[in-house]
Amino acid sequence: MSGVRLLVGTVKGAFVIESDGTRKKWxxxxxxxxxxxxxxxxxxxxxPDRIYCSQTSGWFGQVIQRSNDGGKTWxxxxxxxxxxPQGWPQGESNRFxxxxxxxxxxxxxxxxxxxxTQHPWEFKRVWHLEPSLSDPDTVYAGVEDAxxxxxxxxxxxxxxxxxxxxxxxxxxxxxxxxxxxxxxxxLDSSNPHRIFIAISAAGAFRTDDGGKTWKPINRGLRSQxxxxxxxxxGHCVHRVAHHGAKPNVLFMQKxxxxxxxxxxxxNWHEVSGxxxxxxxxxxxxxxxxxxxxxxxxxxxxxxxxxxxxxxxxYRSRTGxxxxxxxxxxxxxxxxxxxxxxxSMAVDKFDPCGVYFGTTGGQVYGSADGGDSWKAIVHDLPRxxxxxxxxxx
Numbered sequence: 001m002s003g004v005r006l007l008v009g010t011v012k013g014a015f016v017i018e019s020d021g022t023r024k025k026w027x028x029x030x031x032x033x034x035x036x037x038x039x040x041x042x043x044x045x046x047x048p049d050r051i052y053c054s055q056t057s058g059w060f061g062q063v064i065q066r067s068n069d070g071g072k073t074w075x076x077x078x079x080x081x082x083x084x085p086q087g088w089p090q091g092e093s094n095r096f097x098x099x100x101x102x103x104x105x106x107x108x109x110x111x112x113x114x115x116x117t118q119h120p121w122e123f124k125r126v127w128h129l130e131p132s133l134s135d136p137d138t139v140y141a142g143v144e145d146a147x148x149x150x151x152x153x154x155x156x157x158x159x160x161x162x163x164x165x166x167x168x169x170x171x172x173x174x175x176x177x178x179x180x181x182x183x184x185x186x187l188d189s190s191n192p193h194r195i196f197i198a199i200s201a202a203g204a205f206r207t208d209d210g211g212k213t214w215k216p217i218n219r220g221l222r223s224q225x226x227x228x229x230x231x232x233x234g235h236c237v238h239r240v241a242h243h244g245a246k247p248n249v250l251f252m253q254k255x256x257x258x259x260x261x262x263x264x265x266x267n268w269h270e271v272s273g274x275x276x277x278x279x280x281x282x283x284x285x286x287x288x289x290x291x292x293x294x295x296x297x298x299x300x301x302x303x304x305x306x307x308x309x310x311x312x313x314y315r316s317r318t319g320x321x322x323x324x325x326x327x328x329x330x331x332x333x334x335x336x337x338x339x340x341x342x343s344m345a346v347d348k349f350d351p352c353g354v355y356f357g358t359t360g361g362q363v364y365g366s367a368d369g370g371d372s373w374k375a376i377v378h379d380l381p382r383x384x385x386x387x388x389x390x391x392x
Contacts, residue, residue: 004347005070005389006365007051008357009038012381014053016071023353023367026376032074033065040342042129043389047136051389052155054126054141062096062125064141064155077155096123096141096149096158102166103213111145111173111180118171121145128342130185134192142182146173146199148211161211164197169216169233176200176236176255183341184237189244196250196265201236204252206265217265221254238281239341243290251293251320253283253341258295260320271320276307282344286352286369291319294346294354294370296339305336313356315370329373330364337362342385349390357383 006017006026013031032038033055044050053065053074065074098121102108110118124144132138137154147165149158164170173180184198193210196217203218221235236255243249252259252268258278259268272278277297286292293316299307306312311330314323337358347353354370357363361380366373 003391004349004353005043005048005391006345006355006363006376007041007043007053007071007385007387007389008363008380008383009041009054009342009385010357010361010381010383011037014038014041014055015377015380017363017376021349023347023349023365026365028377029071031381032071036063037125038384039125040128040385040387042131042387044131044136045133048389048391050131050136052129052131052139054129056125062123064126064129064158066155077153078157096126096143096147097160098123098147099160099162099166101162102168102170103163104166104168108162108166108170111171113174121147121165124179127181127183128185130187133187133189140185140187140195142185142197144179144181145175146180146182146202148182148185148197150211163207163212164205164214167214169202172233173199173202174234184240186240186242186250188242188247190247194247194264196240196242198237198240198252200238201255202233203235204237204240204265217261218268219266220261220268221259222257223255239283241283241285241293243285243287245290249290249319251283251285253280253295255279255301258283258320271316273316273321273323275314275323280339281341282339282356284344284346284354286354287346287348288350288352289317289369292317292369293320294344295323296344296356298338304338309333309335311335311337311358313354313370313373326366326370326373328371329366329375340384342387343383345386345388347388347390348392353388355386355388357386359383 002021008015013034015030019026039054041053051067055063128142130140141149186196188194239253241251248264250261258272260271310332313326337360344356351369354366363376365376
């Protein structure tokens with residue numbers, strides 16, 4: 001039977017929420033890994049039973065969990081859940097070791113902090129998991145401090161793709177307020193060698209050769225908090241979205257500004273248009289309409305809640321500039337939650353289902369492309385991520 005599976009990561013465990021194709025009634029399973037922070041879960045697009053999960057703890061380190069039965073049972077490939085005395089997680093599935101090689105010929109061992117001092121690269125956690133579009137055993141991982149890793153054996157071993165940090169600008173990357181995290185990985189379905197990533201606070205980057213070499217793609221971004229507003233790197237990008245039907249079109253939610261690129265990131269222009277505020281964290285695209293884009297504006301970079309306490313998703317059917325508020329079923333008074341960068345997802349039904357989770361523990365869903373909403377579940381722990389699997 002067709003349906004939707006929502007994979008919800010929270011600060012106190014993971015939840016799997018399922019419905020049939022009508023998306024009217026939902027069944028909640030969890031918490032899995034209760035008490036642990038689950039930064040991200042994502043299912044393989046080629047094997048609906050395969051799910052990967054980033055489970056982390058300040059006490060016990062990083063664990064990659066894998067399910068082969070749609071989230072009913074889990075295993076940590078390679079085992080190991082503890083940290084070594086040096087701070088490196090033990091166990092093959094938890095070993096994310098930075099490569100110190102560099103295209104510049106200088107070992108890449110430090111990066112810049114806000115005050116201009118240099119600090120060593122330190123692995124802290126996996127922020128984002130992106131399974132391959134063709135192989136369920138191949139997965140990319142974005143980590144903090146910012147780097148991209150890959151497994152080709154289903155999570156047993158991980159290797160860094162060192163070309164990203166080592167191409168020359170790595171030592172100048174700085175942390176955003178949430179840390180120096182590689183939080184977005186976008187695989188281009190039209191080109192298996194092309195990957196887009198985003199780092200807070202460094203910007204967006206692209207590879208066209210499967211991760212060997214990378215280039216910054218930040219031309220057109222402006223950041224008022226930087227001495228050079230048009231700098232090549234240093235921009236705080238919150239999220240990048242991509243639709244396979246238009247492989248060269250990208251949308252970005254930045255630290256202030258909603259942006260669009262029509263040339264695979266080589267150039268960007270602002271499409272914030274009539275949004276009441278253009279600060280936010282999430283951005284996503286309707287699977288059936290590549291020009292229909294969703295954002296959730298919040299008040300400001302210092303006040304992370306909806307403007308006037310009204311929770312609203314904004315939709316553009318024109319690829320930006322013209323936006324309409326979507327409010328039916330969402331609280332329009334005294335709502336002071338946030339929606340974090342990995343906490344919006346869409347399914348592949350027609351009409352498209354749209355989902356998002358909040359820091360107040362709600363997961364909202366719309367089965368009609370955003371026209372109306374309902375709370376699928378209340379009172380979860382603070383939601384860190386939401387992903388949707390369409391089961392056809």
